[in-house]
Structures are given as structure tokens and as C-alpha cells.
Amino acid sequence: MNLELVTVGTELLLGFTVDTNSAEIARRAGAIGVRVVRRTSVGDTDAEIGGAVLEALGRTGAVLSTGGLGPTSDDVTKTAVAAALGLPLRFADHVWDDLLERYQGLGRTPSPSNRTQAMVPEGAVVLRNRWGTAPGLWIDSPRGLVIMLPGVPREMRMLLEHEVLPRLAERAGGRVVRSRTVRTTAIPESTLADRLGDVEQAVAPATLAYLPGLEGVDLRLTVQGLESDESDRVLERACAEVARRAGEFVYALDESSLAERLVDALRTREQRLAVAESCTGGLIGGRITDVPGSSVVFDGGVIAYANAVKLRELGVPQEVLDAHGAVSEPVACAMAEAARTRFGTDYGIGVTGIAGPGGGTPEKPVGLVWFAVAGPDGTSAHRSIFPGSREEIRARAAQTGLYLLYRRLGAAPTAAVEYPV
């Protein structure tokens, strides 16, 4: 079953409010086999709302709108849709009684403008709103199905969950949209695409989307329209094939973060970590300690932003700083080793780089970052040049620092036990 969304509200078009309802509806609908095929946002006018709803019915035959059901003068969704479908509005006593009761519970009385909220298009099923004043509406018209929900996220969510999804599931009948993610890092999107080759054919009927971000490229595999068991089998196979091709750049077969994977890997090995951060200034420590329970594997570290701190706190020799500069392989190695030795941990990560926007030279451009991982089996260094802004360079550097240790541990990515679909 396909569905279109129409989100109503001039504030959405002005851009001061981000439409999060749509994404939530799409995910929840997808999980019961209803596919959202288009989303349209329009302003608060009869013509725009009515037009968008009729166009959607013409294309897809089913539309869900959010917003414009409140008591104020800019709430016109109900009247616009009723007019577009040629349905008269009638005052519904049971809706009004509900409203009165709700207001009494809050120790208030409804205002005259609330009376419009008890007007119902002929033939509509009223979806009772126990979380606010604007009821939802479900209209099975000759032109198709129209569902109207309020735009307040919590009310929308509650009505969706309790009133809309059960009815939609009945119509859709069993076929689902399922999705899984293979997370990669430290490889550019185009290089990854070359590596994956004709993987789209290999994973069909699952479809593949590349989602590049500051943590790397996520590969999202989606299956639509199959039965539940078959979906799981197809996704399992597709995931394995994509992960095989992407190889060592894969760190997770689910939504977990690299820091979570790393904390898990260290915990399994009963090993501990400390960090020495210059250009990342605490971001690596911040990511690791985002993970609940990270204290089992993480002692802490030194934020060595000033060179004096690298010298004094980490014992990086002045001669090394003078000869190679602060952003160099020997300094990264000295930092990683000092973190390990000083905190008495199994591993140390050292990071030093030029995050910009100033400070770059032709030999050492903005984006240059030296990493080192010191461990029981010695110290290895890695050099990257990251594109982007200061924020992007730092985020990528933090991710790469975590990745280098993760890869050093030789941990194979595993899916979390409970994979949330």
C-alpha cells in the first residue's frame, strides 16, 4: 500500500520549523508495509491544501495530512479538505462533549473558537485525541482515503500509534519495509562505490543507498513489499555481501557508533585506553565517554592543545617539536606513547593536526592530521588529509583516531543482538 504525506503549515515553508513529523510517519508506516511515496508541504490556505490533497489522491489514492486542525484562524485543513471532497461539515455533539470534559480536567472552559473543532465532515470517522484538543479524522471517500492528524508532534505521534497504524495495518496486510545499515569509515564514497562494484545486482531485491556523513559512509539496505521472514533473509544476505565487499572499512552492521564498537572490543579483551589529543581537543574522549559503561575501558587522557602541554605533560622532547613541528609523525607517536605509559593503559591514541581555518602551509595544509596508536605490540602512525571546514576536519579526525585503534584490535564488526527495525 502506498501513501502520500501532506504537511500543512506556513511555518514549515518559512523554514523556522523543521518537519520531523514526516520522517516519523514514514518510518512507522514503513514498518507495517505502507510505503510513503511522496511528501508535500503547503501553506495554510484552502486552495493550497485542497489542491495538494486532490493531487495526491489522483496519483496515489491515499493521503495523510498533518497540521491545521487547531482552533485558530490559520487552521483550515479540515474545511479545505471537506470542500475539496465536496463534504458538508456538521457539528458533532460527542466531539464537543469530549472537549468539554478535557477542558474541565484542566480546570478551564473552552472558548467559542474551540467550537470549530467539533465540526466534522460528513462520513468521517473521528479519531479521538486524548492528548490534545484537535481530534484526527479518517475519511474513506470515493476519491480515496484521507487521514488528517494534528501537527503538534506528541499528539500526532499518539494518534498515529493508537488510531491510525492499526487501521492502516489492516488495509496493508503483512508486507513490510525493513532496513539495515552497514557502517563504514575512512574510505571516500566514490572509492567505496568502486569497491562495491555491481553490488546493487548482487543484493537485489534489497536496494542500496549511500549515506555519506562526518562519521563515514553508511550503506543502507532496504527491502520493501516482501513477507516479514523473507525480508529478514534477504537483508541478512545483502548485509553480508555488502560487508564482504567493503571489507576492513566496515565497523558496524547496525546503527551502533564506532565508539560503541571500540568500547565493546576493548571490553571483550579486558584492555584499557588513554588518549592524548591536540587538534581534536577532547572530542575523542567525548565520543568514548558517550558510551554508557565506557569507564571499564577508558581511564582518561590529556588535552594537549598548547605545545607547552605537549612538552610538559606528555614529555614530547623540545628537539622533536623543533625538528619536525607539532603536526608530525614523531610527535603523534610520542603523544600516543606518553598517554599509554603515563595512564598505565594497554593502548594510547595520539592525534595532532591542523584544523584550520588558519595555520596551514604548503607542506602542512589545513586538514593534515597525524595519528598514532601505541600498544603492547608497538606504535604505528597514520597520516590523513581531510577536506572540509574546521568542524568537519575535527569530526573526521576523531572518527579516524577511533577507527585506527579499532582496526588494530582486529575486531570483526558484529550486529547488536537486538536489531531495531
Next chain:
Amino acid sequence: MNLELVTVGTELLLGFTVDTNSAEIARRAGAIGVRVVRRTSVGDTDAEIGGAVLEALGRTGAVLSTGGLGPTSDDVTKTAVAAALGLPLRFADHVWDDLLERYQGLGRTPSPSNRTQAMVPEGAVVLRNRWGTAPGLWIDSPRGLVIMLPGVPREMRMLLEHEVLPRLAERAGGRVVRSRTVRTTAIPESTLADRLGDVEQAVAPATLAYLPGLEGVDLRLTVQGLESDESDRVLERACAEVARRAGEFVYALDESSLAERLVDALRTREQRLAVAESCTGGLIGGRITDVPGSSVVFDGGVIAYANAVKLRELGVPQEVLDAHGAVSEPVACAMAEAARTRFGTDYGIGVTGIAGPGGGTPEKPVGLVWFAVAGPDGTSAHRSIFPGSREEIRARAAQTGLYLLYRRLGAAPTAAVEYPV
């Protein structure tokens, strides 16, 4: 001038990605008098993209698309639009040369799949992308104006700013939507609302929106439909009135972050800072070093996640840890003082708390955080109990740590010299 947005990507329809680009484009376009009148999201197929673009041109005559310009097989926006408009695609040497140069700068070579990115619809103006590999396109066709931008938020934003808005502004001209933000922190939304009282009347015709988030509550003031000069005057007055009522909880009269304001304040005073972080694990250092030029005021710090580190690296006495526990006023004070003394800075911030989900007790619940600021004029401590998840508690703790020093410095919030509208 009116404009429609078409955001492309099956991901958006599945709901796993929230479309933040649309809101940003709408805001920026509104600020130069271009009104977004409809937004449509469609999947990655030729038919859906071509259909949506032609419909938008038929209704409004101008459309801006985002997404689907990358090198992978699911990127079909360019070919779909070219086909819909009946324009052949040609290989453009100058686009390819740009791509080669960009890759060389990163020490890489483009892959064969990147070649499709150099294909350009006949008659299109190429909007050079210095922030990624997918150039934007501007097509003045007989059917209307089509602008195509990549979907990666940063690339979209940069192309919008540098290539699209100047061209659109030339076409549009006229009445504007302007907005300014008064940023507050360390005060709950409802307390802030009580403090502001009947401010809505006082600031009219500007409108006020409360935007609560992890960094505090932003107060957004907006003016629509006035001439440019009058807009500025109304906003200036409204901003001043809101800031006056919100008082010491205001840290910025523009979009700048608290870390930026703090770095500015320290720079003006020629003073320096070091940190000692336990529950925030590096987040405070991370926020400060997000600010370009922060090295002038920030030396670094110690991430003292394990108690052993608090003892050994920060000299917190074992007796104090034993008597009061790691999350306590004396430990926070000892941490702040140790950071200051050890790094030889003017100020030290110490933070220790229980971020959860585990580790809480009736006396010391999850969310309890002790802060201390040590400075030339002594050490002061502060206790907070934050609601929310581990992530929220940590984010709020980092923000509060910065705020306590900012307030200690007695810095008055100032707007940045160049306010971006």
C-alpha cells in the same frame, strides 16, 4: 518571487533521514524576499523526479532541487531533470578539471564513477562546488528556472550561499523576512517565560518563538513584510527588550555559541583556561577548541574519567575522595584548582557528575553534576541536577561548565559584528 523545493531521496521518504536542508533554504531564501510556496520530497527515480519538477514549474515557474547529484547509481536527479526538460547531457572538461584538481589536493585520483559528475545539461550554468565533488546546476529553461544542488548539507549550504542566493536576490528584490536570536542557558523554558511576562506585546510587530534545546532556550524574534530598514529597527528594539528581561541568562544576541562568547571574553581579558573533566570526558575541551583561534586562550586539560586519574594526575587527595565521593563539591574544587595550577592558567574548570544510566543513588541521583571554577579571585562551586538521557545530561553539563566561567567573567553578551541574516 516564489519558489518550490523538490528534495530528492528515497531515504527521506523512508524517514530514516530528516530533511533539514529545506528549512535552511526556506529561511535563507525568505531573507532575500524569495518565498518558498511548496516543498515536495520524492524518491530516486527518473519518473518521480522529472514529474515533480515539471509540476512545480507548471505551478510556480521556479524550482530548486536538492540531492541525487553524487557519483553513485542512485544519483539520478541530473539525468531526470535533463530528460524532463528535453536537454542533452554533455561532458564538460572544465568540470572534470575541477574534480581532478580537488582530488589531487587530497592526494587521491577520481574513480571512473566520478566521470558522470562532469556531465552537464546543455545550456546549464555550472555552480562550482569547492566543498565537494558534485557541482550545482542553474538552468534557465523555456519552462522556467531549475536549480539543482547536492544534498550533503554542508555542500548545499555553501553553494546556496555563494552561488544561488546572489543570483536569486538579483531576480527578486523587495520585502524580507528577518530574524534574530537571543540565546539563553541555565534557565528552564517555563521559568524564562514567567520572567519575560507579556513580552509578546512589547516586541510587536516582531513575533517571538521559544526554541528549547540542549544548549539552553533560544528566543527567536521574527519580522515579516516590512521594508529592510524598518525590519532592522523593529528587531533591534525587540532584541534589546527580550535580553533585558531575560537578564544574566543571556549569553548571545546572535547565533554564536557559548564557547565562542567565552573564547572572545577570555581573549579580550588576555586570560587563559585549562579544564579537568570527569563526566563530560572531553566535551568541554571539544567545544572550546571548536572555536577557531581558541589556542590563544586554551591550553588544554586532563580528562580524569577514572578516579585513579583524579588522584594521580590532579592530586585530588584520597581522603577527600573517600570522605565525599568522586561526585562532590570538594572534588570538583580540587579538580578546577589542579587544572589551573598545573597548566599555569588564569582559570580552571572542574566537572564531576553522574551521567547515567547506571551509578545513581538516592543521595546522588543520575544527573547530579558538581562544577567548580578556580580563578585569580578564588574558587566557586555549583551543583546541578539535569534531567534527560546520558547524552542530554553530558551536553547540559558541558554547557553549564562554560556558562559558569562566562558569568564569572561578568562578560556582557554582544552581537557579532557581522550578523548573518
